[in-house]
Amino acid sequence: MKRxxxxxxxxxxxxxxxxxxxxxxxxxxxxxxxxxxxxFLRNGQSLSGAFVExxxxxxxxxxxxxxxxxxxxxxxxxxxxxxxxxxxxxENITKPTWKEVTTFEIEEKYDEYGDFVGEQKIxxxxxxxxxxxIDVVRYDNKKDEDAQEFIFVSDKTRKLTIKVYIxxxxxxxxxxxxxxxxxxxxxxxxxxxxxxxxxxxR
Amino acid sequence: xxxNILKWNLIALIGVxxxxxxxxxxxxxxxxxxxxxxxxxxxxxxxxxxDMAYSVPTPNExxxxxxxxxxxxxxxxLNLPVNSEKYSTKKxxxxxxxxxxxxxxxxxxxxxxxxxxxxxxxxxxLSDELGISNALxxxxxxxxxxxxxxxxxxxxxFLSNDTYFQAYSYLEDNERGSTLALIVLGGWIExxxxxxxxxxxxxxSNLVARIxxxxxxxxxxxxxxxxxxxxxNVAEVMEELADIEELFWSFEEEEGDDxxxxxxxxxxxxxxxATIMVSAEQYEKLKELVSKLRNEIIEGEL
Numbered sequence: 001m002k003r004x005x006x007x008x009x010x011x012x013x014x015x016x017x018x019x020x021x022x023x024x025x026x027x028x029x030x031x032x033x034x035x036x037x038x039x040f041l042r043n044g045q046s047l048s049g050a051f052v053e054x055x056x057x058x059x060x061x062x063x064x065x066x067x068x069x070x071x072x073x074x075x076x077x078x079x080x081x082x083x084x085x086x087x088x089x090x091e092n093i094t095k096p097t098w099k100e101v102t103t104f105e106i107e108e109k110y111d112e113y114g115d116f117v118g119e120q121k122i123x124x125x126x127x128x129x130x131x132x133x134i135d136v137v138r139y140d141n142k143k144d145e146d147a148q149e150f151i152f153v154s155d156k157t158r159k160l161t162i163k164v165y166i167x168x169x170x171x172x173x174x175x176x177x178x179x180x181x182x183x184x185x186x187x188x189x190x191x192x193x194x195x196x197x198x199x200x201x202r
Numbered sequence: 203x204x205x206n207i208l209k210w211n212l213i214a215l216i217g218v219x220x221x222x223x224x225x226x227x228x229x230x231x232x233x234x235x236x237x238x239x240x241x242x243x244x245x246x247x248x249x250x251x252x253d254m255a256y257s258v259p260t261p262n263e264x265x266x267x268x269x270x271x272x273x274x275x276x277x278x279x280l281n282l283p284v285n286s287e288k289y290s291t292k293k294x295x296x297x298x299x300x301x302x303x304x305x306x307x308x309x310x311x312x313x314x315x316x317x318x319x320x321x322x323x324x325x326x327x328l329s330d331e332l333g334i335s336n337a338l339x340x341x342x343x344x345x346x347x348x349x350x351x352x353x354x355x356x357x358x359x360f361l362s363n364d365t366y367f368q369a370y371s372y373l374e375d376n377e378r379g380s381t382l383a384l385i386v387l388g389g390w391i392e393x394x395x396x397x398x399x400x401x402x403x404x405x406x407s408n409l410v411a412r413i414x415x416x417x418x419x420x421x422x423x424x425x426x427x428x429x430x431x432x433x434x435n436v437a438e439v440m441e442e443l444a445d446i447e448e449l450f451w452s453f454e455e456e457e458g459d460d461x462x463x464x465x466x467x468x469x470x471x472x473x474x475x476a477t478i479m480v481s482a483e484q485y486e487k488l489k490e491l492v493s494k495l496r497n498e499i500i501e502g503e504l
Contacts (some may be wrong), residue, residue: 027371042362044260044370059255061423062418064267068469082305093461093475150469156458156477157415159422161254166458192263194270 018187024077029187032074040070042190050183051166058163059188063154068195071188072149073164078184084147085186086165099130103106135161145150153195164188216361251323256425258386261307261393262363268311271408273400280305281392282498283324288502292332293435297499299328300388302364308388308396311361313355322346322365329369337372338365352388380433383426387439390423390498394488395496403485412486414478417450439504446491452480 028048034040045061063069069088075081107120138160141147166186250256289295308320315409322343329335339345342365349357373382401409419486424447430436480488496503498504 002399009220010297012477026375027367030367041262041360042367043263044363044366047255050253057255058251059257060422061257062259062333063472064259064263066267066270067263087343091461091472091475094455096457136461137217139470150470152472154472156475157392157412158472158475176402192266194266194441 007141016018025183025185028076028185028191029074032072032187032189035191038141039193040068041193043069043190043192046190047188049186051114051186052183053166053168055166055188057164057166057188059164060158061159061162061190063152063160063191065154065157066195067192068151068153070149070151070191073186073188075184075186081167081184081186083146084167085141086167087141087147087150088137088163089150089152090135092133092135092161092192094131096129097132098127099127100191101126104114142171159182162188209457218495219380245455250421250425250428252428252500254425256422256428258390258419258423260363260366261304261357261389261463262311262366264393265307265311268397268400268409268412271412275308275398276400277309277314277317280308280317283320285500285502286324286327289328289331290503292381293439293501294385294502294504295328295331296384297333297388297439297504298502299325299369300385300390301392301496301499302328303362303385304360304392304396306365307393310355310359313358315350315353315358317349317490318358318362319346322362323363334369334372334381337368339368350397357447366437380430383387383433383436384439385429386426387423387443390419391492391499394492398485398489398492403480403482404407410480411478412455413488414480417453417478420447420450441459442495442504446488446495449484449488449491 003044024047029046030042034042045059047059049057051057071087073085073087103124103126105122105124107122108119111117139152140149141150144150164186166184207371283302286298288300289298292410302321302324306318306325309317309321325345326335326338329338342361346358346361349361369385370382373379373385394413394468397409397413403410420443424443426439427436427440431440441477455476456479458476459474461472462474464471495504
């Protein structure tokens with residue numbers, strides 16, 4: 001019995017910090033710097049989570065036509081991560097392509113007297129129109145001077161995947177890195193506003 | 203997806219057996235099989251990634267888009283606040299919390315002040331029943347009244363948005379994801395019900411296009427709910443959604459321009475890609491399926 005309690009205690013000790021951090025990170029996104037004054041409204045697809053350095057998170061979101069979106073990342077409890085996030089916006093599209101299909105036909109061969117002499121395999125190539133699903137990188141902040149916000153509009157409603165890479169938080173001199181035991185609370189803030197707003201309102 | 207594959211495989215198998223029994227019809231049977239296989243590909247739903255976080259747009263965002271299609275507000279299609287008296291189980295209360303939130307979002311987007319107050323009131327009642335009233339701003343009702351008096355529709359929209367996030371965060375914090383899943387589903391079904399009742403089918407219209415695009419959202423909705431499907435209430439309502447999901451996946455996608463990303467000042471523009479098409483028949487079928495499920499929810503029969 002005593003052993004059981006010891007084991008339970010050890011399990012609790014090992015799992016509790018993760019659960020605690022995970023719990024504390026909930027809705028951390030509300031502490032990210034928002035662009036309310038520019039007319040943006042917090043979007044319900046924003047997310048918060050607990051991560052260790054080197055983690056990659058993937059989030060599937062829907063963006064509407066006629067909306068302007070602002071996407072940004074922050075870590076209120078690990079300020080040293082701010083400005084270092086890497087993220088990509090990817091769209092999975094269906095692309096029509098031509099696929100070459102090779103088929104073989106068996107042809108019977110006869111000699112000049114009409115006697116069967118054997119079979120011959122004849123190769124036939126044809127092309128078929130097929131649709132392939134491919135990932136297209138729509139935005140990569142590494143190619144945009146590590147920009148930490150992405151503002152965009154879309155001419156169609158689409159499903160996008162945001163891939164976020166949680167960097168190392170090492171500082172100069174003394175290491176301030178996130179150890180495996182230390183979590184960073186990260187918020188992916190998405191905001192929106194109608195894209196047809198023009199003039200002094202913007 | 204398994205159900206679909208089995209169904210089409212069975213059809214294909216029957217086709218093959220008929221082919222063996224009747225040589226004269228061999229060619230036409232082969233064509234039939236080909237047709238069925240084509241259908242299987244069209245209905246093939248994408249696999250959901252268990253490691254992916256799926257997000258679902260809120261009704262507030264959806265109605266901001268819908269408003270721009272030029273449709274008019276129609277309060278008669280919304281769920282009556284008095285119906286809340288019928289909701290006795292936690293499952294039906296959560297679903298209808300989502301329904302009323304979508305109604306509030308619709309009224310807020312169209313600045314229908316008379317309806318806003320009554321929907322805020324009923325959300326407050328249901329939040330008490332669901333044990334989430336502590337999460338909501340205690341002074342929300344007073345704030346709404348002040349903003350209504352000042353005719354401040356922008357602030358009302360912010361308040362309705364905030365109310366949603368407060369409930370959402372509270373449920374996540376307290377590991378009540380299954381309640382959250384039911385709320386999100388209720389809100390989506392009501393939004394779809396409202397959209398399909400705002401106008402008749404018109405080929406190429408903005409409203410029909412917006413409805414067709416919900417094909418993308420249902421994929422995310424299913425992905426989101428999957429996390430909570432161990433809960434029997436969630437599993438049951440997911441099953442109720444199966445016909446609607448299958449119908450959405452039959453909507454064809456028309457090839458468009460090549461995808462491209464350009465930049466105008468500091469704003470990027472994502473262009474190109476396929477357009478989701480909806481036929482009159484599909485529209486009517488969707489309207490029928492959504493009405494059926496939505497009525498079961500608001501009548502407390504689910």
